[in-house]
Amino acid sequence: MTPILEVRDLSRHFGAIRAVDGVSFRLAPGEMLALIGPNGAGKSTCFDMLMGQTDPTSGQVLLDGRDISGWPARRVWRAGVGRTFQVTATYGSMRVVENVQTALMSHHRRSFAAWPRFRRLYRDEAMALLEQVGMADQAGRPAAVLAYGDLKRLDLAMALAHGPRLLLMDEPTAGMAPAERAALMELTAGIVARQGMAVLFTEHDMEAVFGHAHRVLVLNRGEIIADGPPEAIRADARVQEVYLGGGAEALAAEARDG
Amino acid sequence: MGLILAQLLTGLANAGALFMVASGLSLIFGVTRIVNFAHGSFYMLGAYVGYSLMQVLPGAVGFWGAILLSGLVVGLIGALVEVIVLRRVYAAPELFQLVATFGVILVVQDLALAIWGPTDLLGPRAPGLRGVVRVMGEPVPQYDLALIAITPVVALALWYLIARTRVGVLVRAATQDREMVAALGVNQRWLFTGTFFLGCALAGLGGALQLPKGGADLLMDFTILAQVFVVVVIGGMGSLPGALLASVLISVLNVFGVSYLPQSTLVLMYVVMVAVLMWRPFGLLGRAEVAGELGQVGAPEEPIRPAGWPIRATVAAALAVLAALPFWGSPFSVVLATDILIFCLFAASLHMLIGLGGLVSFGHAAFWGGGAYVAALLVARLDVPMEVAMLAAPVGAGLAALAVGWIALRASGVYFAMLTLAFAQLLWSLVLQWGAVTGGDDGIVGVWPADWASGNTAYFYLALALSVGGILALRHMAHAPLGYALRAARDAPLRAEATGLHTRRLQLVAFALAGTLAGLAGGLFVFSKGSVFPNELEISRSFDALIVVFLGGVKTLSGGWVGGAVFESAEDLLTRFAFWRLTLGLLIIAVVIVAPEGIVGAARGLARRAGLTRDADPAREDAR
Numbered sequence: 056m057t058p059i060l061e062v063r064d065l066s067r068h069f070g071a072i073r074a075v076d077g078v079s080f081r082l083a084p085g086e087m088l089a090l091i092g093p094n095g096a097g098k099s100t101c102f103d104m105l106m107g108q109t110d111p112t113s114g115q116v117l118l119d120g121r122d123i124s125g126w127p128a129r130r131v132w133r134a135g136v137g138r139t140f141q142v143t144a145t146y147g148s149m150r151v152v153e154n155v156q157t158a159l160m161s162h163h164r165r166s167f168a169a170w171p172r173f174r175r176l177y178r179d180e181a182m183a184l185l186e187q188v189g190m191a192d193q194a195g196r197p198a199a200v201l202a203y204g205d206l207k208r209l210d211l212a213m214a215l216a217h218g219p220r221l222l223l224m225d226e227p228t229a230g231m232a233p234a235e236r237a238a239l240m241e242l243t244a245g246i247v248a249r250q251g252m253a254v255l256f257t258e259h260d261m262e263a264v265f266g267h268a269h270r271v272l273v274l275n276r277g278e279i280i281a282d283g284p285p286e287a288i289r290a291d292a293r294v295q296e297v298y299l300g301g302g303a304e305a306l307a308a309e310a311r312d313g
Numbered sequence: 314m315g316l317i318l319a320q321l322l323t324g325l326a327n328a329g330a331l332f333m334v335a336s337g338l339s340l341i342f343g344v345t346r347i348v349n350f351a352h353g354s355f356y357m358l359g360a361y362v363g364y365s366l367m368q369v370l371p372g373a374v375g376f377w378g379a380i381l382l383s384g385l386v387v388g389l390i391g392a393l394v395e396v397i398v399l400r401r402v403y404a405a406p407e408l409f410q411l412v413a414t415f416g417v418i419l420v421v422q423d424l425a426l427a428i429w430g431p432t433d434l435l436g437p438r439a440p441g442l443r444g445v446v447r448v449m450g451e452p453v454p455q456y457d458l459a460l461i462a463i464t465p466v467v468a469l470a471l472w473y474l475i476a477r478t479r480v481g482v483l484v485r486a487a488t489q490d491r492e493m494v495a496a497l498g499v500n501q502r503w504l505f506t507g508t509f510f511l512g513c514a515l516a517g518l519g520g521a522l523q524l525p526k527g528g529a530d531l532l533m534d535f536t537i538l539a540q541v542f543v544v545v546v547i548g549g550m551g552s553l554p555g556a557l558l559a560s561v562l563i564s565v566l567n568v569f570g571v572s573y574l575p576q577s578t579l580v581l582m583y584v585v586m587v588a589v590l591m592w593r594p595f596g597l598l599g600r601a602e603v604a605g606e607l608g609q610v611g612a613p614e615e616p617i618r619p620a621g622w623p624i625r626a627t628v629a630a631a632l633a634v635l636a637a638l639p640f641w642g643s644p645f646s647v648v649l650a651t652d653i654l655i656f657c658l659f660a661a662s663l664h665m666l667i668g669l670g671g672l673v674s675f676g677h678a679a680f681w682g683g684g685a686y687v688a689a690l691l692v693a694r695l696d697v698p699m700e701v702a703m704l705a706a707p708v709g710a711g712l713a714a715l716a717v718g719w720i721a722l723r724a725s726g727v728y729f730a731m732l733t734l735a736f737a738q739l740l741w742s743l744v745l746q747w748g749a750v751t752g753g754d755d756g757i758v759g760v761w762p763a764d765w766a767s768g769n770t771a772y773f774y775l776a777l778a779l780s781v782g783g784i785l786a787l788r789h790m791a792h793a794p795l796g797y798a799l800r801a802a803r804d805a806p807l808r809a810e811a812t813g814l815h816t817r818r819l820q821l822v823a824f825a826l827a828g829t830l831a832g833l834a835g836g837l838f839v840f841s842k843g844s845v846f847p848n849e850l851e852i853s854r855s856f857d858a859l860i861v862v863f864l865g866g867v868k869t870l871s872g873g874w875v876g877g878a879v880f881e882s883a884e885d886l887l888t889r890f891a892f893w894r895l896t897l898g899l900l901i902i903a904v905v906i907v908a909p910e911g912i913v914g915a916a917r918g919l920a921r922r923a924g925l926t927r928d929a930d931p932a933r934e935d936a937r
Binding site: 132137144146147172176197 | 615618619790792794795796798804808811814
């Protein structure tokens with residue numbers, strides 16, 4: 056199958072620091088790919104380059120075979136890529152449903168319209184999206200007062216607003232309680248299975264990674280050191296070395312215990 | 314050669330006072346993030362206090378002692394102002410504090426008038442330094458040389474304090490990361506008060522030091538303020554070496570400008586400022602400012618909803634009563650209402666920019682005055698009919714806003730504010746100094762409306778229709794996709810971009826729209842007065858609008874026009890009394906302390922407590 060996303064030899068250098076150095080991988084439709092690595096491995100920089108928030112020093116990002124490297128974030132989004140944020144980014148001065156309506160309005164290219172009443176626009180579509188992430192009952196609440204787990208789900212609903220074929224999730228479960236984490240990953244996996252989109256996510260929570268990823272990429276000091284199915288990664292000696300300084304099977308243990 | 318050297322020396326001497334005021338402002342901004350608009354007032358106080366002290370203290374020791382003492386006295390006054398006023402509003406939106414400092418400006422102006430009287434005071438000459446020195450045949454005042462010697466000493470002392478002492482370490486740490494310093498257990502209150510003391514003492518010192526050259530007068534505060542802003546912005550906010558560098562640059566530029574380009578000294582200064590900011594948006598030695606949430610700190614803004622029928626009915630009834638004013642009010646009240654309506658439109662246009670866009674512009678008078686001048690020039694110079702001029706005013710102002718916004722929106726936060734201020738000042742200086750076309754200080758007179766609109770009543774209806782129409786259009790926009798997209802770009806710019814919104818283009822549209830409506834208000838203004846003068850483009854006019862917006866309430870939809878109506882009426886009422894500035898200043902400070910959410914915000918809070926309106930969060934509503 057042709058990949059949705061293909062990354063070729065992607066690098067980003069800040070002066071002498073090679074935050075990301077020659078990263079290449081492919082992502083197929085329907086696939087959930089986890090990008091893991093210790094702090095400072097280059098995950099976030101890699102992510103920002105895919106989403107157009109940082110320009111690569113060299114290398115290419117291909118979406119459906121089209122080179123999108125260096126595109127601004129808004130254009131990447133229009134090309135069919137949605138993202139969620141590590142620290143949730145929602146519009147605090149609006150109600151929950153209005154947050155999603157704003158994303159839909161942008162998708163329908165009406166953000167400069169000064170005449171129609173916003174409240175009536177794409178209300179049903181927005182409610183359907185909120186239904187999908189289980190937030191419909193909170194549609195009328197101001198986003199500023201939501202609990203953190205609910206903000207994450209709202210963030211996800213906004214990322215799904217234009218029916219993306221590729222979803223980028225930056226630490227989707229960061230800052231959540233264990234039970235909520237599992238629920239959010241189940242939710243995401245369900246949506247992916249139904250809609251057949253590809254997902255790339257970074258994550259520190261090993262349960263989320265080994266429970267839901269189809270494939271795992273391990274990044275260390277800006278380079279990919281392992282790429283394979285979760286079982287292979289768990290057994291990989293280099294990965295254990297990087298993560299645990301050689302500490303026995305703690306990685307596997309962590310995955311079991313959460 | 315000798316002349317050039319002598320001029321260079323004069324420029325360096327002038328740089329002294331400028332540097333002291335600018336470094337004080339920069340220091341205060343660096344640590345407290347307050348843009349202290351009252352800094353010019355402390356400079357003025359320094360001059361007046363120094364003058365009085367010199368009357369009492371004899372001889373050379375008395376002269377220099379008086380200068381040091383004025384620094385101390387002004388520093389203490391500054392610390393007092395910080396404790397009494399500013400300390401209470403640190404929790405309020407960041408730029409709300411500028412409203413408080415504006416109140417301080419007004420209070421100081423009237424106090425100085427009451428104590429020292431309206432006549433300009435001639436500063437005493439420095440004992441032992443009354444003569445001139447010949448430098449390559451050119452006369453240079455001895456006092457200038459003394460100033461050139463003193464400035465580096467002050468700069469070095471300041472550098473030592475900041476770079477080598479424990480206090481300095483705290484100041485630098487706070488400039489880098491205020492929260493971290495607070496988390497480390499430093500008493501932030503005393504750090505802020507101390508910084509204010511030091512910053513204001515420097516301003517007072519500068520004011521006293523320039524006494525033998527410039528004396529003391531009641532206009533000093535705004536005159537120096539404009540220059541100090543230029544210096545601080547060119548040098549970089551919060552950077553002391555930057556302040557020194559820019560002070561010298563601007564002072565020398567001014568001296569040479571006076572000799573070689575006397576018609577465009579002011580223009581030159583602002584052209585340099587705009588050029589530097591376009592090249593380096595954070596100033597020569599400034600650091601990139603993390604885009605602050607200007608005006609948006611504090612409790613989250615509530616979601617907006619269209620007004621319910623009780624409010625609509627009330628507004629409709631009030632409008633009907635207002636429209637009938639010529640039938641029940643005095644002729645004077647009709648004129649006053651016209652003024653208020655026009656000012657409300659101006660305020661509402663800035664309120665949209667700040668409230669929806671989160672874009673705090675310090676130079677909105679450029680488009681108000683710009684619109685007024687476009688209309689006046691067309692009528693006075695080209696004999697264009699009023700109807701066309703009235704259309705050209707918003708169009709001209711809107712195009713100007715498009716150009717200014719295109720450049721200014723490259724920066725954000727305080728630097729965006731400073732860029733807009735720079736452009737407004739550039740326009741003001743152009744109008745002031747291009748006398749052949751604009752009439753300069755004499756303004757343009759004899760700009761009267763067409764026959765059908767020339768009566769007070771007829772013009773009132775014109776102003777009513779256009780102002781209310783403009784304000785309603787702005788309100789409609791807030792409920793339209795454009796309004797929501799603007800708030801999205803303000804609330805979470807990264808999220809907005811990551812969902813396809815072109816945030817900068819949205820902001821440019823908002824900026825141009827605000828400029829257009831300010832221009833319309835300016836056009837209405839010029840025909841109601843029959844004349845326009847450069848003061849419509851001054852900093853203080855931009856400040857008027859800002860204060861109105863903050864007093865009305867940024868986080869509400871009606872804050873702009875409500876604030877405008879209250880402010881304009883209060884000013885009209887107060888200006889009939891002596892010392893009205895004092896009263897207005899105290900009133901502003903009182904509102905800032907008592908109702909930091911603004912008039913509309915406070916009213917909403919009261920209505921909610923009284924059970925008249927519902928809570929914004931239905932979940933909380935259910936729980937009750």
